[in-house]
Amino acid sequence: MLEYDILIVGAGGAGLYAALWASQNPKLKVGVMSKVYPVRSHTGAAEGGINAALGNVAPDSPEKHAFDTVKGSDYLADQDAVELMTQMGPQIIYDIEHRGVPFSRLPDGRIAQRPFGGASFPRTCYAADRTGLVILHTLFDQALRQGVEFLNEWFLLNLVHDGERVLGVTAWDIRNGGVHFVKAKAVILATGGHARMYWNRTSNALGNTGDGSAAALRAGIPLKDMEFVQFHPTGLRKTGILITEGARGEGGYLINKDGERFMKRYAPEKMELAPRDIVARAIEREILEGRGCGPEGDYICLDLRHLGEEKLMERLPQTVEHARVYEGVDPVKEPIPIRPTAHYSMGGIDTDKYGRTEIKGLYAAGETACISVHGANRLGGNSLLDILVFGKLAAEDAAEYVVGVEHAATDGAEFVRREEEFIKSLTEKEPRENLGQMRRELGEVMASKVGIFREEKPMLEALEAIRELKERAKSGLAVVDRSRRFNLNLVQTLEFLNLLDLAEVTTLCAVERKESRGAHYRLDYPQRDDENYLKHSLVRRKEDGTLEHGWKEVVITKWQPQERKY
Amino acid sequence: MAEKAVLRIYRYNPEVDQNPFYREYEVPLDEVQTLLDALFFVQERLDPTLSFRFFCRAAVCGSCAVKVNGVSRLACKTRFRDLVEASGGRPITVEPLNFLKPVKDLVVDHDAAFENLKTLKTWCEPKEPIPEREYRIPPEEVKKYERPTNCILCFACYGNCEAVMDDPKYAGPFAFSRVYRYAVDSRVKDEHKREMVKNALEAGDVWSCVQCQKCIYVCPKGVRPAEDIQNVRGIAAEMGFRDYPGVRKLQHFVDWVYATGQINRLALPEEVYGVDPTPLINKFREKGAEVWEVPKPLPGLLEFRDLILEVMKEKKPHLDIDFHHVRRIDKRVEEVFKADVCTRITEKFEEQKSDFFSRFWKKLGEFFGAS
Ligand SMILES: Cc1cc2nc3c(=O)[nH]c(=O)nc-3n(C[C@H](O)[C@H](O)[C@H](O)COP(=O)(O)OP(=O)(O)OC[C@H]3O[C@@H](n4cnc5c(N)ncnc54)[C@H](O)[C@@H]3O)c2cc1C
Ligand code: SF4
Ligand code: SF4
Ligand code: FES
Numbered sequence: 001m002l003e004y005d006i007l008i009v010g011a012g013g014a015g016l017y018a019a020l021w022a023s024q025n026p027k028l029k030v031g032v033m034s035k036v037y038p039v040r041s042h043t044g045a046a047e048g049g050i051n052a053a054l055g056n057v058a059p060d061s062p063e064k065h066a067f068d069t070v071k072g073s074d075y076l077a078d079q080d081a082v083e084l085m086t087q088m089g090p091q092i093i094y095d096i097e098h099r100g101v102p103f104s105r106l107p108d109g110r111i112a113q114r115p116f117g118g119a120s121f122p123r124t125c126y127a128a129d130r131t132g133l134v135i136l137h138t139l140f141d142q143a144l145r146q147g148v149e150f151l152n153e154w155f156l157l158n159l160v161h162d163g164e165r166v167l168g169v170t171a172w173d174i175r176n177g178g179v180h181f182v183k184a185k186a187v188i189l190a191t192g193g194h195a196r197m198y199w200n201r202t203s204n205a206l207g208n209t210g211d212g213s214a215a216a217l218r219a220g221i222p223l224k225d226m227e228f229v230q231f232h233p234t235g236l237r238k239t240g241i242l243i244t245e246g247a248r249g250e251g252g253y254l255i256n257k258d259g260e261r262f263m264k265r266y267a268p269e270k271m272e273l274a275p276r277d278i279v280a281r282a283i284e285r286e287i288l289e290g291r292g293c294g295p296e297g298d299y300i301c302l303d304l305r306h307l308g309e310e311k312l313m314e315r316l317p318q319t320v321e322h323a324r325v326y327e328g329v330d331p332v333k334e335p336i337p338i339r340p341t342a343h344y345s346m347g348g349i350d351t352d353k354y355g356r357t358e359i360k361g362l363y364a365a366g367e368t369a370c371i372s373v374h375g376a377n378r379l380g381g382n383s384l385l386d387i388l389v390f391g392k393l394a395a396e397d398a399a400e401y402v403v404g405v406e407h408a409a410t411d412g413a414e415f416v417r418r419e420e421e422f423i424k425s426l427t428e429k430e431p432r433e434n435l436g437q438m439r440r441e442l443g444e445v446m447a448s449k450v451g452i453f454r455e456e457k458p459m460l461e462a463l464e465a466i467r468e469l470k471e472r473a474k475s476g477l478a479v480v481d482r483s484r485r486f487n488l489n490l491v492q493t494l495e496f497l498n499l500l501d502l503a504e505v506t507t508l509c510a511v512e513r514k515e516s517r518g519a520h521y522r523l524d525y526p527q528r529d530d531e532n533y534l535k536h537s538l539v540r541r542k543e544d545g546t547l548e549h550g551w552k553e554v555v556i557t558k559w560q561p562q563e564r565k566y
Numbered sequence: 567m568a569e570k571a572v573l574r575i576y577r578y579n580p581e582v583d584q585n586p587f588y589r590e591y592e593v594p595l596d597e598v599q600t601l602l603d604a605l606f607f608v609q610e611r612l613d614p615t616l617s618f619r620f621f622c623r624a625a626v627c628g629s630c631a632v633k634v635n636g637v638s639r640l641a642c643k644t645r646f647r648d649l650v651e652a653s654g655g656r657p658i659t660v661e662p663l664n665f666l667k668p669v670k671d672l673v674v675d676h677d678a679a680f681e682n683l684k685t686l687k688t689w690c691e692p693k694e695p696i697p698e699r700e701y702r703i704p705p706e707e708v709k710k711y712e713r714p715t716n717c718i719l720c721f722a723c724y725g726n727c728e729a730v731m732d733d734p735k736y737a738g739p740f741a742f743s744r745v746y747r748y749a750v751d752s753r754v755k756d757e758h759k760r761e762m763v764k765n766a767l768e769a770g771d772v773w774s775c776v777q778c779q780k781c782i783y784v785c786p787k788g789v790r791p792a793e794d795i796q797n798v799r800g801i802a803a804e805m806g807f808r809d810y811p812g813v814r815k816l817q818h819f820v821d822w823v824y825a826t827g828q829i830n831r832l833a834l835p836e837e838v839y840g841v842d843p844t845p846l847i848n849k850f851r852e853k854g855a856e857v858w859e860v861p862k863p864l865p866g867l868l869e870f871r872d873l874i875l876e877v878m879k880e881k882k883p884h885l886d887i888d889f890h891h892v893r894r895i896d897k898r899v900e901e902v903f904k905a906d907v908c909t910r911i912t913e914k915f916e917e918q919k920s921d922f923f924s925r926f927w928k929k930l931g932e933f934f935g936a937s
Binding site for chain 2: 044054133137238
């Protein structure tokens, strides 16, 4: 049986950085489990950059960064956590710079910074438009340097705890097939976001299915602020693949069918660089009101032509490539067809600012966690900072915690048997449903009813539809591939079941929050309502499988809620 | 009828199949954009038992490299229609990458490739003292590793590499791009750079690369491993790592070609591997074959030598000509050919020299306005 002092589940930015810090202490046995090889993780897709108040381009301070973050969050972020993050920002950037991240530079050799949505000025450090890629790969190289032990292509199934402390996890070995109990004194979940519940309308990787959050939910641990899903304004029309905000940062225009830069009607000062939720709603509004482009009027154009080929190739090479391959459009010559795409999960596992959950030894960090530093809306460039800061803090806390803690006495056979039975039930079921079909159905329901504009009635319909999908899955969604080795069909089915659970929670929270705040916009309650809803929502699954919805106070230190204007 | 194309996919599940086999599937063109979409179409609608890797579906995670009609490609970056057009109605064959053990269907075991990075130690060990803020790095330096840091470790290059085919120890194109990337990074400790380069030479066999350039051709991210490999070899030479068969072989090539216009097959084993050539020479003689101890230099070689020097002055080479060696070769040539060839060469050289001087005086005269 595998045993670790600290088991980290997930090898994106949060998981790898946590691993680097956890294995600082050579006495601790640290393992990293990931369903894909570390460098495949979605952190590698982040393009635009990472925020920190270095003040390399204009005078800046962690305090200003914190204020922008709190304001951007529509005052739902916990201000103590935000202050902690922004204060640690510069040190974190210097640390990964010392480890080799190839940031773009100013002529004097310091790290370059550029403006990004919602920031008062240039604060975003970047490496052309592949910031996440170089961070992920640098961290991976460092993990090899530190001899971090990996369990690659292992799929987290469930958390095991005794109601008080964590004992380990159960997992499926994808490569060889087979369930294992992995014993651990501490477990850090760093499994990333769940925007795949919008299936074809998301910028997320195909595997961003919130497995860690779903496992936490099943283990009775509350999820927080799940109604908040950020839509990125600029996804490619056909695939949802992201066109980075950097494209607007560099001066790109958003144009409707009349060639109008319509943002002047929504955010006259910040224009295209207003926060994402505002831009995404503006685009959706233009489309709904008949000012969309194309024969169906179902998209808006991102015009980069005036930047010129040279600048485009130097500053936004990936954007150019994506437009060419996935949309068949050359941004040097034509505007890019775009529409908003589900991009970031603000909600996740309820933790404090050290990543702790209510179960001792169980931590969450990165996009799967909700601390919350992003509140109702995340600022571009803040997530990469979040995953590193809180990955580190969770690792350090866990490293302290495990000293003096004994491994659980169990051999885990009982947990393994249960999982094997469950998997057997999936393969032995009569197949009556098609996974691809069901996934598309879920995505359509979520995008059309729990998307950018929300309203009570459609959301209740969505809840109904999701519950129906769950029933159908239970009775007729079978795993047709019987092989144990690299059974893709099994993994995808497990992922889909996780998405269903999380979609239900998301919709429930969205129904309960009868106000508009940040990314959560209700047509029937268009105002923010601090009186009743300046609160985090919490959902816990009870033993009998029903969901219990509640609220939790927001931490306010310095900044009283004001109206959010840009 | 919707347009359709046939995918011929490699299938193999070692749990149950004795041998790999191929199965054909029809995919409608207008339902898919990329080859990855086509694989999904097969898996979702036609055969859920098909296994392959994917994650980002946007050419950034490196999961989905497969072999398509013999060439490594990222499935998610390959437009299906382009493939269909290029294959002119014939089925499109999709197989796992070469040189990596099969796991199931299109999935390969690439642990060995990842392990090579660990063996070569391609990472940053920061130079002391570590600054309080960032290291100062001029933008021009960042440019040097811009291309290598585009690498997504998809191993497409590995699967089409000639050197990997011949030398299982060869670490792979991607690995040397990483070595280069850290070797030109001013943040990395000099001792660590040395170690990495040494590893590239010894554990990684960087000299096995035959410069076929296939890695450049197949790389989906514009990394140019073959160039990085040349640079790593250059850096190795600059660091003084010359006593390697690969370096000696190249030195042999450079010196002999410089001296005589050809390599010397008889001297090669000795100069490269220290093997005494006498038994071989005797064997040839026994069989009555003509033995050329040194090749006859070609007439006109001297001008060519000058040209080489010119070129080498301009483009800093990875290897200098070893003039002691060349002088020795020249002497052998004189001995063996009783100096007649060399005399001619020497004559030519003298001629050219006087020609050069007369031109020089003429130029000087022009400059001072005389004549
Ligand atoms: C296209 C795109 C662009 C972005 N650009 C930016 C940007 O410019 N700036 C910014 O700040 N943020 C950006 N973001 C957001 C940011 O990239 C993510 O929030 C962040 O990378 C998440 O990191 P993570 O470590 O939490 O998770 P991930 O990087 O998603 O890693 C999750 C890990 O968990 C593992 N895992 C998941 N489920 C399981 C399971 N069941 N069993 C085992 N392992 C599992 C995965 O294998 C993976 O290793 C962007 C996001 C997208 C989608
Ligand atoms: S150039 Fe060298 S590394 Fe590249 S494919 Fe050919 S042999 Fe391999
Ligand atoms: S060099 Fe190119 S082909 Fe090779 S692994 Fe890197 S990205 Fe892939
Ligand atoms: S799926 Fe990520 S590179 Fe193709």
